[in-house]
Amino acid sequence: MPTLSYPGVYVQEVSGGVRPLDTASTSTAAFVGLSEMGPDTGAGLVTNWTDFQRVYGSFITDSYLAHGVFQYFSNGGRQCYVVRVTRPDATVARVTVHNRAGVPAAGLTFSAKNKGEWGNTLLLQIEDGTLDPGNLFKLTVRRQTDPTFVPDSPQDLPALEVFDNLSIDSASPAYVVDVVGQASGLIDVEVRQDNNGTQQGLHRGGLGPTLPLDTDLAFQISLDGDGFQPVTLAAGASTATALSDIATAIENAVHPLKKRKASTDPAVFTGFSCTTETVGSKSRLVLKSGTNAATSSVRIQPAAAHDATALLKIGAAAGGRSEDGIALRRPAAVQLLQIGDSGIAAPVTEVTRGSDGDADITETSFSDAFPRLDHVTDFSLLAVPGESSPAMADLGMAYCANRPLQDVFYIAETGRDDDTVADATTFRNKLTTSNSYGALYFPWVKSLNPAGGSADPVLLPPSGAVAGLYARIDASRGVWKAPAGTEAGLNGVVGLGAELSDVDHGNLNPRGVDVIRRFPGVGVVAFGARTIAADPQWRYVPVRRTAIMLRVSIYNGIQWAVFEPNDEPLWSQLRLSIGSFMTTLFRQGAFQGATPSQAFFVKCDAETTTQADIDAGVVNVLVGFAPLKPAEFVVVKISQQAGLASG
Structure with a gap:
């Protein structure tokens, strides 16, 4: 209520009393399983098959996770969460290279972003940076996906990630650990704690300075970040034709300079040196700071008048190149460095091969990963493609029923080798759970191999295709429509692990086994919509899923009422x-x-x-x-x- 202090009209907005509720999403799935790559510490959201491949890799022989996600998107799914499970003995691929000081115990360790053999296929190229080649470096990441192809040069493989102008200085905004750690989806970088090696900060001029200088005798210099100061060479340098005489003149002009900062070591000036260096038939100037520390540096820039940098070829604009004291801590330059599968020879000092592990994996390996979804509230379907055992189905449905909001529905499937009514019945009878938070589908489906390599159809678990079907029916008809019938065709499915008759179907339907069938003129369709619940009130999949939608929508929509x-x-x-x-x-x-x-x-x-x-x-x-x-x-x-x- 506004304060009423003067005669007039007061306008105030008031609530109309209706606070609209949004309908909760019912078509986002979560898939749990083994994958080629990807993080194994949380649940990752992917919005298409390409996104899944980028983060979690492609098809592998000992898991149906990728197949399930592929079928999900093929049948109408829009987005899903992926929870990667790894074996306890899986390892991360790593390689350590020494720094440019050549100290064996120092350097950088490059590692694959996550566990698995996939990390052994990563290739690194380390070069000088583009903007400041004397102090920064460039890191290019490639991947050798074909093990039979051995590249002769980096250009034989496409660059997947490129990080240019990286710094080894932890105080720099371009610090390699921070930049790569935040931006890369493939690798991490660790600077060894014992990384050491420094040099006198120096500046190398370009080859072949032009002499004599005549009246162009000035430039500006900054040593160890003390700030630029003007330098004017003695008059005798104007006629000098020997580069060594110019080097002596520069030394004599810099030595008397006084520091501008209290923290600057006076030795940067008193110990300053300027020498010549011959490369082939040409020479160049080398200017060095008087200190040997990580912060040691030499910077040159043109003078306002009578500038000599162009003739002397010093300064970045004239082709000169500075190398700071810390520059030796950069990783050694290398054209092809294979993470996890590189031989130990300079500059490589240590290698750890990535592995998927050999330890046995059980149903609890997957159910132990379910809690990673505890704080994810915008998914409503759960599947573990290919892990088709009664114990897995029980664990999945129990998790859905025991979530605080009971907001998830589990899609289970019979075993791969279950191809008769008796097999499906036996599977159903082994289930100890009888809640309504899951449905059981039979049989497995046949699909053209999405991984390629063979024209023959492969047998795949149906949970991924069924989850996509749920999403498609929800979008077109609503969650209250049973995801079954002649409109519930499974895209990409060309056959079934078992062809069933009406009599076969009649034996399974009362037991809560949802059958996938083929009909002439229609194709392969889901033709069952029952949960495994003992309570007839919750017999049907759309009834339970409608109740889940109402519960979540009302829960989210009336939070305003608290207090x-x-x-x-x-x-x-x-x-x-x-x-x-x-x-x-x-x-x-x-x-x-x-x-x-x-x-x-x-x-x-x-x-x-x-x-x-x-x-x-x-x-x-x-x-x-x-x-x-x-x-x-x-x-x-x-x-x-x-x-x-x-x-």
Whole structure:
């Protein structure tokens, strides 16, 4: 309420009382399994198959995770979470190279971003940086995916990641550990704690200075970051034609300079030297700071008048190159360096080969990874493709039922070799879970091999395709529509592990086994929509999933009510908000009934919330709905009618 202090009109916004609720997503899946690569410490979101390949790699022989994700996107999935499981003895590929000081115990360690043999295929190229080649370096990452192809040069393989102008200085914004660690999806970098080696900061001029200098005798110099100071050579240098005489003149001009910063070591000037260096038939100037420390440096820039840098070829603009004291700590330059699979010879000092591990993996290896999804709230389907055992199905459905919000549905599948009704029945009878938070599908499906290599169809677990089907039906018809029937075709499926008859289907359906069948003119379709629940109220998949959608939507939509005054104004707002949400769903065809009152109710008043509840800080909202149940059995009665008069 505004403060009323003067006569006039006051305008204020007030709430209309209706706080809209958003419908929770029901079509985002989470897949758990072994993968070629990728992080194994959390759940990663991928939005397409290419995204999955970039982070988690491609198809591998001992896992169906990649196949499941591929089928999911092929059948209508839009995004999913991936939880990578690794064997306990899996290792990360690493290689250590010494620094440019040549100290064997010093240098940098480059490692694959995560565990697995895939890291052994990474190739590094280390070069001088583009902007400051004397102090910075460039790192290029490539990958040798074909083991039979041995590249002769880096250019034989495409560059996957390029990091230019990296610094070995931990105080620099271009520090290699920070830049690569944050930006690379393939490697990490570690600077060895014993990395050492320094030199006198120096500046090498370009080859072949032009003499004599005549009147161009000036330039500016900064030593060890003390700041630029003007330098003017003695008059005798103007006619000198020997580069050694110029070097002596530069020394004599720099030695008397005084430091500008209290922290600067006076030795940078008194110990300063300038010499000549011959390369082939040409010579150049080499200017060195008087100190040998990581911070030692020499920088040259042109003078305002009578500038000599162009003739002497010193300064970056004239082709000169500075190397600081810390420059020796950069990794040694190398054209092809294989992480994890490089021989130990200079500059390589240590190698650790990456491995997928050999330890046995069990159902609990996957269920132990489920908690990584505990804090992920925007997925509603869970599958472990190919891990098709009764124990795995029990663990998956138990996890879904025991989540605090009970907001996830598990898609289970029978075993790979289960190809008869008896096999499927035996599998179902071994399940100890009978909750409604999962469905069991039979049989496995045949698909053209997405990994290539053979034209023959391969047998794949159906959970990935079924999860994608759920997403597709949810988007087109709504979560209340059973993901089954002639419109529930499985894309990319060309056959089945077992062809079933109506009689076979009739033996499995009452047991809660959802059958995948082939029909003429339709193709391969999901033709079952039952959970494995013992409670007939939750017999059907769309009923349970609709309840999950309502629970999550209302939970997220009424968070605003927490700590509001617990009385009729709050109760009416809750009734109005939830009632409006339910009415919208009713109009979309989510519930039974011809009118809203037949389809649902929302009750929040003094009957649901007593004075004792109010004293305890509790408000009770009762929401009921009449779920749509699929027409599982369509009965047509045909009779004869005789004696019709001809007309």
